Amino acid sequence: MPTLDRQDSVFILDLGDTDNRFHPDWMTAVNSALDEVEKGDEARALVTTASGKIWSNGLDLEWLFEHPEQFTAYTSQVHNLLARVLSLPLITVAALQGHTFAAGAMLSLAHDLRVMRADRGYWCLPEADINIPFSVGMSALIQSRLTPQTAHEAMVTARRFGGEEAYARQIVDRAVPEPEVRETATALAQSHASKAGPALETIKTRMYAQVLTALRAESENAPDSRLTQ
Numbered sequence: 001m002p003t004l005d006r007q008d009s010v011f012i013l014d015l016g017d018t019d020n021r022f023h024p025d026w027m028t029a030v031n032s033a034l035d036e037v038e039k040g041d042e043a044r045a046l047v048t049t050a051s052g053k054i055w056s057n058g059l060d061l062e063w064l065f066e067h068p069e070q071f072t073a074y075t076s077q078v079h080n081l082l083a084r085v086l087s088l089p090l091i092t093v094a095a096l097q098g099h100t101f102a103a104g105a106m107l108s109l110a111h112d113l114r115v116m117r118a119d120r121g122y123w124c125l126p127e128a129d130i131n132i133p134f135s136v137g138m139s140a141l142i143q144s145r146l147t148p149q150t151a152h153e154a155m156v157t158a159r160r161f162g163g164e165e166a167y168a169r170q171i172v173d174r175a176v177p178e179p180e181v182r183e184t185a186t187a188l189a190q191s192h193a194s195k196a197g198p199a200l201e202t203i204k205t206r207m208y209a210q211v212l213t214a215l216r217a218e219s220e221n222a223p224d225s226r227l228t229q
Contacts, residue, residue: 004033009193011037017051021060045189049095056104083215085110089201091192095185109145114172115185118163129158137215144211
């Protein structure tokens with residue numbers, strides 16, 4: 001389960017050491033951690049990392065298939081989490097030490113900055129391969145954070161991007177050796193900790209107003225059709 005630590009002004013949210021799929025309890029734990037991060041008005045920033053070979057593999061489809069009656073509540077929880085991270089009133093850095101797939105990749109895009117392991121691991125949106133469409137809100141998020149060409153290729157071809165290529169295609173902001181991922185992300189977050197506050201929140205909410213509206217609309221009116229992983 002996710003855990004929260006702190007290093008000076010930087011909160012370190014570790015998503016866990018498994019597939020880190022979006023199980024309802026996992027999302028509740030992440031939101032509880034974010035509640036703690038948002039408390040107070042001191043300088044602070046957030047690094048989101050994980051402990052194993054996977055940063056996040058996205059939705060917990062196994063749980064969802066076992067609880068179809070929870071579809072609406074579940075997808076609402078997912079969209080709300082993406083919207084919350086995108087609009088946090090502080091700088092957020094995703095430290096991608098391992099595979100980052102599907103809704104996990106979208107969660108990484110909701111962060112302000114991304115640092116990825118250069119030599120191993122993939123960033124991928126596999127929805128075209130598994131025949132599951134993106135929601136309108138998720139499409140808006142992806143297209144707001146990637147260049148048009150990269151968004152098209154990632155969404156339509158389900159291409160797997162390694163760290164160096166993800167950096168070249170501007171999916172991530174840094175690609176470094178695995179031992180340096182968390183350190184680099186923490187240093188980057190620390191350098192922006194003083195920006196935390198209402199002004200930054202306003203900047204983000206205005207910059208991504210259409211994306212946030214789309215994500216929140218999805219959470220309020222979750223569709224009855226299949227969603228992305």
